[in-house]
Amino acid sequence: MNKGMVLAGTAGVLWGTIPLAVKQVYATGSATALEMSFFRFVIAAVLVGGLARTKKQPILLRNKWSVLMGFWGVFWMSFISFYGINYTSAVNATILFNSNPLLVAVLVMGLRWETVTARTLAGVVLGIAGVVVVSGLRADIHLLGDLLVLIGAFGWAVYTVLGYKLKEHSSLTVTSSSLFWGLPFFMTFFREVPAISNVGWLWILYIGLIPTAFAFACYIKAVDLIGSTHAAVFQYLAPVVAVIVSVACGLEEVTLLQVAGVVMIIGGIELVRSQ
Template sequence: AGICWGTIPIAVKQTYAAGSATALEMSVFRFVIAGIILGGVTAARREPLLMRNKWSVLMGFCGVFWMSFVSFFGIQYTSAVNASILSNSNPLMVAALVSVLGLEPVTWKTVGGIVLGITGVVLVSGIEANVHILGDALVLVAALGWALYTVLGSSLKGYSSFTVTSSSLLWGLPFYVVAIMVTGDVPQVSGAAWMWILYIGVVPTALAFVCYVKAVDLMGSTRAAVFQYLAPAVAVLISAACGLEEISGFQIGGVALIIGGIELTRRHNENLVDRDLEK
């Protein structure tokens, strides 16, 4: 799953290079394709597809519409490597949100992890002369959408992961319909763009989710979350190996700081879980 996620910004860049798809079109078809696959898997497991729940609706807006559309739009204005690094900083935003909302106690580990991660974000996007401020900012805003999706999902712990995801996906699609009506952007994808959109919908969206859910079942959410670190590493390796983008020392240093910040907050959360189990 982590490897698949790391390819999303690169695939989006290649779709733009094909010249026949917008951010809105890519996002719409991404979730239509993923919805068919995940809906089929959920139905095969004889689990509910839709939850009539305000939290599920909000998750659809934050994690399906906001996250994907804003992220894909932002990738136009930054590098694929930056996009992958910054979008995978969302665990830091989750840590900040749960602390601010009082869902978890604020500790020095949490604060230290967030500060370390923010330093990494600044290193990635704000040090070099050829900064992509608009694109980086949009990707971070998209990451906030995913962080909100994650926090909202904690209120639905009693439901199957497949049901929660399928439901939020179905609730997210109407927001795309509204966006199409407002913008008048009727999807007209053609040519090589279809290959990349199919890839995005199948591999890093539907397949990655199924793999991630299975990983959580086998090793638990805390350990499974560590594999999110693979995403920016994969983006860096593919970009460097294929000569798609130049990799700077600032990006590598930023990745290290962001991963360090995430790991610090993750270990704090793991300790909280252990204490709860001891009770």
């Protein structure tokens, strides 16, 4: 396995721990989705921006696409999905969030940027069926959480599509710029200094340093080495890791429906990608 695959795999594994870590912060009762998301990206912006600077690449792009990517891919994505995690299981959240390539396909089809084929439609339908299997059709609190996570994932899909507009810039510069532009949107909602517990801060530091900043750096380098198409496949490791950690640590129960849903979602994404 080459270096690019190792880096992409590392990112995928680390991303799978985010919802589990968010659950631990919620367990302290001392931080909200907004606070977790803001400090997560403050940490990430400083580190990714520093990495861009050491490589003598631009840290901030001054155009509307970067601002929009900051809103959708940083503020909206994290705030809404973290809020949803409080109302569903970490396993469900990881599975559903990583169905976002299907949302990208739907957006691209809606914008008519690509020709819609039978294979693409079949992939989207299969993936959506997997989402339904994972979430079920129960009108309970889990369904609310699942819907919020999907709405958050929609933000990441928009971020991905907007990225097409900045292809002339490096992925490191685009990521750094998006992180910095996303922060002001969080700040408009702050009314007082949050009183977060020491344990809560430790988990937030973990989320910001490891599965956000470090994972972003790994993924960016992986894209440079093996390309975005090959690197993106490794996001499938995220739900697998969430399942393994949940079972191994006794954090949550994992059902056969969740496993079946993962298989259907991955199958749907691969049908779309193979087009």
